[in-house]
Amino acid sequence: MADVAVELVLRSTRVITPGGTRAASVAVAGGKITAVLAHDAEVPAGARLEDFGDDVLLPGLVDTHVHVNDPGRTEWEGFWTATRAAAAGGITTILDMPLNSLPPTTTVDHLRVKQEVARTKAHVDVGFWGGALPDNVKDLRPLHDAGVYGFKCFLSPSGVEEFPQLDQERLATSLAEITGFGGLLIVHAEDPHHLESAPQNPGPKYADFLASRPKDAENTAIQNLIDQARRLNARVHVLHLSSSDALPLIAAAKAEGVRITVESCPHFLTLTAEEVPDGATEFKCCPPIREAANQDLLWDALADGTIDCVVSDHSPSTADLKTGDFATAWGGISSLQLGLPAIWTEARRRGRTLEDVVRWMSAAPAALAGLGAKGAIEAGRDADFAVLAPDETFTVDPAELHHRNQVTAYAGKTLYGVVKSTWLRGTRIADHGTPTEPTGRLLERQN
Numbered sequence: 001m002a003d004v005a006v007e008l009v010l011r012s013t014r015v016i017t018p019g020g021t022r023a024a025s026v027a028v029a030g031g032k033i034t035a036v037l038a039h040d041a042e043v044p045a046g047a048r049l050e051d052f053g054d055d056v057l058l059p060g061l062v063d064t065h066v067h068v069n070d071p072g073r074t075e076w077e078g079f080w081t082a083t084r085a086a087a088a089g090g091i092t093t094i095l096d097m098p099l100n101s102l103p104p105t106t107t108v109d110h111l112r113v114k115q116e117v118a119r120t121k122a123h124v125d126v127g128f129w130g131g132a133l134p135d136n137v138k139d140l141r142p143l144h145d146a147g148v149y150g151f152k153c154f155l156s157p158s159g160v161e162e163f164p165q166l167d168q169e170r171l172a173t174s175l176a177e178i179t180g181f182g183g184l185l186i187v188h189a190e191d192p193h194h195l196e197s198a199p200q201n202p203g204p205k206y207a208d209f210l211a212s213r214p215k216d217a218e219n220t221a222i223q224n225l226i227d228q229a230r231r232l233n234a235r236v237h238v239l240h241l242s243s244s245d246a247l248p249l250i251a252a253a254k255a256e257g258v259r260i261t262v263e264s265c266p267h268f269l270t271l272t273a274e275e276v277p278d279g280a281t282e283f284k285c286c287p288p289i290r291e292a293a294n295q296d297l298l299w300d301a302l303a304d305g306t307i308d309c310v311v312s313d314h315s316p317s318t319a320d321l322k323t324g325d326f327a328t329a330w331g332g333i334s335s336l337q338l339g340l341p342a343i344w345t346e347a348r349r350r351g352r353t354l355e356d357v358v359r360w361m362s363a364a365p366a367a368l369a370g371l372g373a374k375g376a377i378e379a380g381r382d383a384d385f386a387v388l389a390p391d392e393t394f395t396v397d398p399a400e401l402h403h404r405n406q407v408t409a410y411a412g413k414t415l416y417g418v419v420k421s422t423w424l425r426g427t428r429i430a431d432h433g434t435p436t437e438p439t440g441r442l443l444e445r446q447n
Contacts, residue, residue: 005029006047008426010385011039012057016358017377026057028383031425035379052387055420058358059377060092060384061340062365065239065263065311071117072102077316077404079121082336083440085402087123087430089337090386090419093374094124098131098152099163106131107139108146115442122440123429127369132174132185134164140177147444149369150184155221156192159331165192172228179234186237189221190287202327204279209326213288218243226253226260235259237368240313242268242287244297251306261308261368264298266342267333269310271409281322281329283409299350302360309364312339319407334408337401341417344390348416354390370447383426392418
């Protein structure tokens with residue numbers, strides 16, 4: 001560690017690296033990791049030492065599914081509040097979804113508007129997805145060239161009129177265009193015909209809402225997507241998988257060589273339909289939280305690699321939109337700050353390790369988006385870290401969350417895993433839940 005350029009050394013008895021967990025000292029210079037060395041390696045003259053004892057040093061999490069809603073619906077969320085929540089929760093990079101903001105990220109001009117709004121407010125690094133709409137095929141290549149990480153589409157109504165869905169014909173057209181320039185399509189996969197034919201019984205009963213979003217809607221949409229991806233040799237990603245019945249389809253497609261990846265979310269992996277009280281629409285999301293037996297199969301799929309990553313799908317709204325009627329309430333779960341402890345709490349109960357959690361919530365999302373500088377503690381990567389006390393617990397108090405609206409399905413839950421600090425390119429950006437001034441950068445796809 002004689003390199004005179006080293007400015008900072010972070011030390012822990014438990015550092016999670018691609019090669020496993022070890023006692024180590026991590027050297028940082030110029031915002032990059034320069035070396036991962038022995039725990040007792042000598043600290044260079046002039047370098048600062050941060051010794052975290054037995055707290056775990058893990059790579060900063062990468063959340064590729066965040067609805068920031070800024071500009072246009074900033075009363076729902078915003079770059080200042082969303083990225084503060086991310087920093088407090090151990091997340092160092094987010095990718096912003098193209099809808100729920102006004103304008104949506106469906107043209108280069110709209111992307112520039114969003115970037116300008118985010119530029120001075122980002123506490124973590126921020127990249128952007130583009131949107132694929134029925135009428136913007138001509139805008140896809142320019143957005144790709146402008147640095148978006150891929151394109152999101154809906155196969156069923158999105159919930160906002162300015163972001164219409166793609167039917168199967170337009171899905172094929174958009175996917176062919178995106179595949180032509182080597183891009184990625186990420187898909188909200190629910191089939192509208194199954195949704196339309198499902199029983200619609202408005203009101204406060206969660207069982208009625210669950211019946212209105214059947215597994216068949218996901219299964220059919222995913223099978224159709226697999227068929228399109230196979231035909232075009234396209235690269236596709238299934239967003240927020242909820243239905244365990246789709247897992248055999250996905251596993252078979254992967255085994256066949258179809259270029260498909262899949263994510264699930266903390267709410268599907270830690271909350272169950274059985275525990276949702278009637279009228280508690282803070283639990284509403286689409287697709288929905290399903291039964292405990294379904295959840296067990298999602299965890300099995302994480303373990304065997306059928307599901308690649310876990311990301312938040314943080315989709316907040318103002319409290320007044322969470323009406324007591326599941327049919328009319330806004331569908332979205334706020335969890336950006338809580339994803340790491342929520343997943344770790346359930347993972348440890350199921351005998352999984354923090355190394356697993358890092359793979360699902362940092363390495364795999366970084367790989368999905370092609371964020372080569374993120375997702376691992378190894379030389380050459382950005383010096384992005386979270387420091388976690390994995391055996392400490394806390395009880396979720398919505399008033400202590402940095403989200404703009406303190407509405408959460410996790411209120412009152414006791415979770416394992418206290419984030420002690422978060423670091424972005426070697427700078428501490430949150431300390432015991434309190435973010436510092438914003439130092440995040442706007443990211444653009446590099447390949």
